[in-house]
Amino acid sequence: MLSGVPTLRGGLHTVAVMTTRLVGRTDELSALLAHTASEPPGAVLVTGEAGVGKTRLLDELADRLRGAAAIVLRGSAVEGGGPYRPLVRALVGAAPPSLAGSPSLGPHAAVLARLLPGWPPLPPVRAADLVDPVVVLGEAVRVLLQVIAGERRAVLMLDDLHWADRDTLDLLAYLCAGAAPVPLVLAARDDERGPAELVTVGRHAGRQLLRPLDEAGVAVLAAERAGAPVAPETVAYLFAASGGLPLLVAELTAGLVQSGGLRREGGVWRPDGPVQARVPGAFTRLVAGRVRGLATPVRVLVRTAALLGDDLDWRFVATATAQDDPAAGLRAAVDAGLFRTGDTDALRWRHALTRAAVLEDLTPPERAELTRQTVSHLKDAALTGAQRAVAADLCARAGERSRAAGLLLDHGREHLAAGALVAAGDVLASAAAFVDDGTEQAAEVAVERLRVLGLRALTDDALALGEQVLPGLPVDGAARIRLQLARACVAAERWEAAGLHLAAAAPAGSAEHLALAANVALGRHDVDGALRLAADAVAAGRREGTPEAVCEALEITGRVRRSSDAAASRAAFTEAARLAAEHRLVPWQVRALAELATHDVYGAGDLGRLREARQLAAGAGMPGTALIMELQLVAAGTSIDGHVATLPLARRCADTATRLRLPGPAAHALVFVARGQYWGGDTAGASATLEEYLRQSPDPIAAESARAAYRCWDAWLSHDGRRAAGELSRTVQALRASAVSRPAPLWGYWALLSTVVHPDDPAPLAELRGSDALVQVANRAALQYGDAVLAARAGARERSRGLVEAADASLAGHNHERLFLRSLMIGPDGAAAAFDAEVLLREALTRWEPAGEVRLVRWCRERLRMLGLPVPRPARDRATVPPRLRALGVTGRELEVLRLVAGGATNVDIAARLHVSTRTAETHVSSLLAKTGSTARAELAGWLPVLAP
Structure with a gap:
């Protein structure tokens, strides 16, 4: 007998259930080993029917990889196991909570708290602050896998994915589509209909089909299991009865030896009489015999466990059976070959067919009574996670519908907090099936379902659900539904529909109601109404003690006041940031800091607060918000160091936005990528990126201004200032058509260059002087530089010099912007207001050449030659x-x-x-x-x- 190996005892014989060598899978194992060593890493999906040996093949693969010093991250799904269960099992051992402090994980550490127990929890986040949680988790898992692997070889192996939830499969599809930094080896049954998302995973992964063993393979495996060769007639029976499935070959062999159906003669196992049993009947009878041979408490424990599911916490089983000390019973069940143990808290059936056989042996009355007893034992138990789903199913079977709904409601909220939106929606839909129409419980379930649909941006589905559940609800419940519907419409910018739902959501005086109404008014361009409603919301929120509504209203106030009253705007955002920090409303704190940072960037160009807000957003699990701030840093960086210097960061933003499935930010990042390529001399690359941007951009105005801007710079670099000014005029014309203020530096470029080439036309500077674009420091400096040009042409040299110095001072630290705007001031004759063009061009060369500004360097050199001035030798510091x-x-x-x-x-x-x-x-x-x-x-x-x- 093997030490520590459970045995099956019966009749005169004992047979060890031992792990044998892998039989009949040499080619498949070689292919998987080659896959795990391939570059770049990919994914493979191993498929086959139940019992064909997928798990055994993965066991052998894992042993080989560990023998080669590889890191093997192993997990498996179980029926009803809940969202992300296989990933949690695979990662939890290699990612202890102490890893959350790793600088390499950066912002992903907080997001991973949705998956990994013990990691620092995320603060609550509103729908508007999230992107697709599956993608966010996918990015976090991708980075975590990089950190875990380090410089070593690592493989992620996930089994039984036919039982995986849709959120897990969506995340795996994301990883399989090229994001995974390590090889993925996945396994699932193909003999039953799995989730549709498993098909998507399969499209991104290679396939490895496992077929049943042939008769020769059955003979080898039976001999391994029995410890000696098996007679040909018995092999023929085993092959016919098992269909070549290794699991059944092993179980049937063990059962025949255990029951005395085989006798050993001359070192060979031979049948002791006719062998006629068939599968699954033979297997069911085998398992049923083992269960009936157990003591009564152990038999109850095993049968209750079959009701509870496939993968179990033994303490949950103990609670469900009201057994204070189940250890001895569990050991007996393990020794009988019914369970196999995993970690210290987990039990798992030897195979799914084992559990099915236990259930099949129960008569309907026995099963009903066992269900009733189990529900009674779980009544006051503290349940979490998948235990709630199991208990809800049992309650429903026992006729306790309201209790089932309550358990599912709590379970759905757990999924929602974890970001598993598909699972949350499915669970809450199940809860809705058990509630009575018009009850408070129906309203509670509906509110949570609407919240999920809002997070998934399924506005039409949310509206349809709202209309479906509203009739018959109590007044308070209906009001909450209406507010959720209004918020969904605001997120989708459906202002009229939002207004209708708000009007029906009485009473209208709550802070949340007023803040939403202010949002709607702003969406309808009713600025005065938005300000009035926001002020009322602030007052109501302070009375009610609802700081979240106050923060929302202050944000609206700050946004409306940004251009007309910068001080009032700053004050509103500052108060929102203070209030959010006081009440630990991290998302609102991030939003307020981001708005204040926009003031900073438009003003003196201080990026400290923007970096602080980005860090806070990333740590709060708001990668979409963090990415927007990263793009703002790119925009600010172009003013400081130029477009070429910020090109790597712009590319990183574009890649991140694409992985996060944020088309708007991805398109915006491509604008900066194209500019970096253009000014760096990669004209073909810039054209291709610009075309990609034009295909993705949802904003035709931005697209047209981008086209015109490139035509402008082509003309200016060719020293054709008049044509360049004309193209900039078309760019500004496109911007004028937008109802949204766009204080881009292009306004200043247009006004300045137009003044240089058409000094008798006062319109460009006059328009800039009276516009909201002056909130941007580059535009304020361009106005001063333009006035300096006119002063110099009028002979007022001292005034011109003073204006130039003032503009230079306002652009302190923005060296690229300062040099670029001053370069625009150099006219065809070399006149450049009250400064020396040669000094400026030489300074520009010393900064732009090492920064890789190829086209600007070429322009500077050409301009020096045109002015008859010496041209410096190329710098070598690059x-x-x-x-x-x-x-x-x-x-x-x-x-x-x-x-x-x-x-x-x-x-x-x-x-x-x-x-x-x-x-x-x-x-x-x-x-x-x-x-x-x-x-x-x-x-x-x-x-x-x-x-x-």
Whole structure:
């Protein structure tokens, strides 16, 4: 007998249920080993009918991989196991809560709390602040797999996916579609209809079909199980009875030996009489015999476990049977070959067919009575997760509909909190089937279902559900439904429908109602009404003690006041941020900080608050919001370092937005990618990216302005200022057609360049002077530079010089924007207001050449030649920047700063060493943080190893 191996005892014989060598799967195993070593990593789906040996094949594969020092992440789905269960099982051992602090995980650590027990929990997040949670988790799992693998070989293996929930399969489809950083080996049955999402997974994965064993394979496996060869007539029976399924071959062999149906003669097992049993009857009788041979408490335990499901916490089984000490009974069931143990808390049936056989042996009255007893034992139990779903099913079978609905409602809320929206919707729909129409419980279930539909952006479905459940609801319940419907319509910008639902959601004086009404008014362009309703919402929210509604109303106030009253706008956002921080409303705090950061960027260009808001959003599991802020950092970075320097970050944003399935931000990021390519000299790449942007952009105005802008810069780089100004006029004309204020720097470029080439036309500067575009610092500087051009032409040299200096001061730290705007001031004759064109062009060359601004460098050199001035030799400092850093857009000067930061220098120290201002040193450090993706100065030192020869 093998030590520690359960045995089957019966008659005169004992047979060990041992793990044997893999039989008949040499080719399949070789193919899977090759798959796990392939590059780039891919996915393979192993399929076959129940009992064909998928799990045994994965066991052997895992053993081989571990023998080669690979990390094997193994999990499996179980029937009714709940969302993400196989992934949790695979990851939990390799990702302890202490890993949440890993800098490599960054913002994904908080998101992973939806999956992994013990990780720091996420704060509550509103629907409007989320993107598709499946994709968010997919990104988080992708990064986690990278962190777990490190430099080692790792494989993710997930079994029994025919039982996986739809959220898990959606996430796996995302990983299989090219996002997974490690090989995936998946397995599922193909002899029964699985979820439709499993088909999607299969489309992205290679296939490995396992077929039943032939008769020779059956003979080998039977001999392995029996410990000696089996007579040919018995092999023939086993082959016919099992259909070649390894599981049944093993079980039937063990059953024949155990029951005395085989006798050993001359070292060979021979039949002791005729062998005529058939599967599944033979297997069912085999299992039933084992169960009936157990003591009564153990028999009850096993049969109750069959009611409860496939994969069980033994404590749940103990509660359901009211057995205080089930350990001895569980050991007896394991020894009888009914269960196999996993970790310390888990029990699992030897096979799904084992559980089915136990249930099949129960008569209907026995099953009904067992269900009634189990429901009674679970009545006061503290249940969580899938236990609630199991208990709800039993309650429904026992006729306790309201209790079943309550359990499913709580279970649906668990899924909703975990971001498993499909599972939440399915569970809540099941709960709705058990509630009585017109009850408070019906309203509760409907509110949660509407919340799920809102998160999934299924507005039409939400409206249809609302109309379906509203009749007969009590007043309070109907009002809550109407508010949810109004919020869904606001998210979809269906202002009229939102207004109708709000009008029907009496009483109308609650803070939430008023804040939603303010949103609707703003959507209808009723600015005064929006301000009035927002003020009422703030007052009501303070009376009610509903800070979330107050934050929402303050945000509306700040947005409306941004252009007309910047101080009032800042005050509203500041109060919202303070209130959100006080009440730990992290999403609202993020939103308020982001709005304040927009003021900062438009003003002095300070990016500190924007980075703080981005960090907070990422940590709160709001990757969509964090991505928008990342794009704002890209936009701000172009003003500081230029489009070429921010190209790597723009590409990263485009990739992230695409993976997150956010088409709007993805298109917006492509604009910056195209600009970086264009100014970097990659004209073909810029054209291709621009065309991709035009295909994706939902905004025809933005698309038209983008086309015109490229035509403008083509003309200006060809030294045709008049044509360039004409193209910019068409760009601005497109922007004028938008009802939304767009304070882009293009307004300033147009007004300035038009003034340079048409100094007698005052209209461009006059329009800029009276527009909302002046909230953007580049446009304010362009206005001053334009006035300087006119002053110089009028002979007022001192006034012109003063205006230039004032504009330069407002652009302190925005070196690229300053040089670019000043370059626009250089007319065909070389006149450039009150500054020396040669000095400016030489300064521009020293900054733009190491930054890779190929087209601007070429323009500067051509302009110097046109003015009859000497042209400096090309700079060589790009060659000193290592390729990895150069790919991120790091310049030679920034490399000097990086070395000093790594040595512990402060910004004041850097300024003194490099003979620059402290503000310039701060700008260089901020640029390095953005380009490397670092969140703190200390992380920058990690880039120094790339400098080694």
